[in-house]
Amino acid sequence: METESTQELSKLFYTIGEVAEMFDVNASLIRYWEKEFSILRPKKNKKGNRLFTPKDIENIRLIYHLVKERGMTLKGAQQKLRENKDDTVDNFELVKMLQDIRTDIVSLKESIELS
Numbered sequence: 001m002e003t004e005s006t007q008e009l010s011k012l013f014y015t016i017g018e019v020a021e022m023f024d025v026n027a028s029l030i031r032y033w034e035k036e037f038s039i040l041r042p043k044k045n046k047k048g049n050r051l052f053t054p055k056d057i058e059n060i061r062l063i064y065h066l067v068k069e070r071g072m073t074l075k076g077a078q079q080k081l082r083e084n085k086d087d088t089v090d091n092f093e094l095v096k097m098l099q100d101i102r103t104d105i106v107s108l109k110e111s112i113e114l115s
Contacts, residue, residue, distance in 0.1 A: 013051040065092050
């Protein structure tokens, strides 16, 4: 499933609303994760609105993967990122690549069946 969260990020900054929409979650969850995970530190403008960089979004994607897709607790995800962030990122990227390959194979199979 191709969502905005898996598409190329093209802007320098994203609002919390845009980020929440990318991951189909509430903005309050993003704010909560910001408090719980030290790797999330969005910039704030003069009004105090959060501005997320593409790097922040990659970190949210990683947190989302651990908590929502793998079902880890917040404490478990925090520990995993603290102790083993590089391996976690590598594993996440590998899983993402495999999911993309699977999507391509399913599409290819469907197009062959239609022929």
